[in-house]
Amino acid sequence: MRQTKKYEGDDAEALNARDIALVDRIRRDELGAFEELFHAYWDPLCRYAFCYVRSTDDAEEAVQTVFARIWRNRAGWRVGGTVQDYVYLATRNVCFDRLKREAVVRQWGERRVLELRSSPEHGVQADSLIQNAEVEAAVERAFAALPAKRRRICQLRLSSGLSYAEIASLLHISQKTVETQISRGLKFLRSRLEAVRG
């Protein structure tokens, strides 16, 4: 299996160091530290959860649950790998719990509810829908993990549809830099997509 870089740039190390420090303080009942963690991860985790549960309310609820549980169990909170891995995994688990309990798979894009019955045809459909969710979630997470500047440039290009010249002008950088940032961003995002797709 090809080893793909999970994080981009030096930011990742610094970020994790910050997170670990927060965890220590949270374990010691520091609400302020918990709030910092909350603000740091709320947006990306909501987008991530949405990929699975396909509803804004449910996504928010899932992330709220993750944080409420962390706080409730803060005294013995242990983080094995990175804090980022932990919160993303916890969110995914909460989403899956919900999906499993519902035993209902929602149709992507159209929000129709598809009953998951015992027929194999529906089984296959459910698998591919979950696979879709995993791919989307992986890209969401990777995007959130891009260094701030790169993420901003990619956002301006992919989401807002600005031209290279417009972005360069807006951020006071060269067009060459814009090209570099976008291509590197796409390469990283695609590598994460491939890793999940297999």
Place this chain on the structure above:
Amino acid sequence: MSPLFSEPPLSEEERLYLLLESYLAGDAKSADVKRVRDWLGADPRRGQVIEDIRRIRDIVRAGTSHRSSEEAWRRLLPILLAEHHGSVAALGRLETSRRRLREWAFPTVMRGNRRLAVAMLVLAIGVPAVVTSAVSWRRDVQSARVASAGVRTVATMRGVREEIRLADGSLVTLAPQSELVVERSPDGARNVRLEGEAYFDVVHDERRPFTVHVRNAIVRDVGTRFAIRAYPADSLVRVVVTHGQVSVRPESTTDTTGMLLDPRMLARVNAAGAVTVETDVDTARYVAFRRGQIRFVATPLRDAVLELERWYDIQIRLADPQMGSRHITATIADQTLPDLLDQLRIALNVDVSRVGESFVLSDKPASERPAL
């Protein structure tokens, strides 16, 4: 200048992505458009690459409408600060028990030995009850129903829902605190009586209509899926069709046709026997209970509380009766009790505390209410 901006020149792969992205965005130069098309044409597998880029773009583009983290924090904070009810941790999720009841006479001949197994119920407070045998009873019923000739009864208690497979293959999901009585008819007709709430998935058989008698209404179909609700506390009988067609009529009429309901139609039969029909309803809301889910859509709190009490087998009190007229919009999906209470705190912006055997919902003191 940040180190980020003095990187080595782009690799071929990176150049490609840039090209494909421009192509997809529609602002590639015509020479580049040709290059992309030639490149794609040379090897069909390359289609995957451009599809990936397209997908990435769609994902990044997708808007979201979730709350800001500030607003979300304001809602979460009171919950973190509230006292937690440690003893409640013992209460678990709703349990669903699945059973095949082979003795249902639809229309098979009754077996020789009628087993009267007594349900083993764990009545200790806080432990979900799991029904393990063919006959169960409701806590508040004076005498247990006993299987007698041609009649079988299944009842659920509060906090328990049940799936029952009838001998003809039909499947009935009973909500908590409900009762289904199955009668055996000599001519093989399929007749049941319902109290409470249930979802019916009836096997198609035109020769033997499936009839549900519920309070003062009669619901008939030949092979469909529908939900019926008529708890004692409800003022009317409600029928929602998800697939197929059912007919609904009050038992007082002699006209046996009744009102025909198609999917996404909802009928209400009031105490006087008047049937009103609503079309184009969101059926998911009314059948959510099959999956252990309750949906409240601008539901008055007093009604929502009744529902939650029944589903979780708990007591809920409102500190101020006026609160009963507030509306709650939320989806409860088989959460553990602590998670449910957290959800209520967030959704209603109230305190939830344990007082004896009950949970009390109360407004927060004005000083603590976050500005919304």
